[in-house]
């Protein structure tokens with residue numbers, strides 16, 4: 356049976372469920388329910404698009420990095436994100452979709468990507484804050500995905516997570532340098548934290564009560580924790596780091612709760628989240644237009660690769676004829 360086989364059969368379903376129950380991996384050759392396949396395609400495609408679109412906000416600063424060292428670090432980080440997109444498109448292709456088709460869907464706004472990348476990067480401190488908060492939130496989301504029930508996705512995530520740790524560290528190290536710099540640099544960090552804090556909390560998705568797909572994804576071992584559990588983990592991890600940096604997180608309700616042994620915190624503005632996710636964020640149109648331009652200007656590369664592959668195939672046929 357192949358992944359694209361839509362027939363259902365009790366014996367296949369039993370085998371699938373037994374694999375999930377034993378916490379083992381489903382591989383591309385295994386039978387899987389159509390809804391499982393569709394859920395994974397949607398999630399992996401959204402994830403791949405996020406990596407690719409996510410190159411833009413920071414890519415914006417490569418040409419203006421303040422030193423050769425900062426430029427080399429940022430360049431490496433943005434290139435890593437391109438690589439993450441490629442692994443993930445390859446993982447999605449094992450489910451029977453085509454990368455070309457996924458790219459088309461992205462530039463026609465038929466598939467989503469993380470809302471966080473629809474905010475502009477206004478200062479160099481944003482490079483540090485994105486590494487610290489956005490890659491930090493990505494790590495919380497992605498480490499449990501290394502144990503996702505779908506083998507190719509889980510394996511891609513192992514490597515991605517190693518690189519995300521470097522991203523988080525480089526961001527934090529940049530901020531540490533800035534907060535120990537001039538008062539203007541320290542103020543720049545605080546202003547950036549004020550803008551990115553709430554959008555970072557929104558990266559975990561809607562509150563559990565408003566997240567209809569979570570239960571099914573958890574039953575399938577695609578997701579291991581709910582959105583609210585991951586958000587809590589992120590807040591608890593980040594607060595001491597903010598203290599070490601000497602910056603304030605812009606939430607008057609943020610405080611340690613001794614009873615829960617966790618931080619209480621305020622509610623993100625979900626109407627803003629919904630607006631940004633449905634296309635009305637500050638830079639949605641700009642991000643998609645840029646991606647479309649890049650795709651169109653790369654058409655000749657894809658065409659050349661196709662012609663070359665055809666020629667190689669024809670040569671092979673000549674030899675074997």
Ligand SMILES: [Fe+2]
Pocket residue numbers: 406435436439515519
């Ligand atoms: Fe990434």
Ligand SMILES: [Fe+2]
Pocket residue numbers: 436490493518519522
């Ligand atoms: Fe990253």
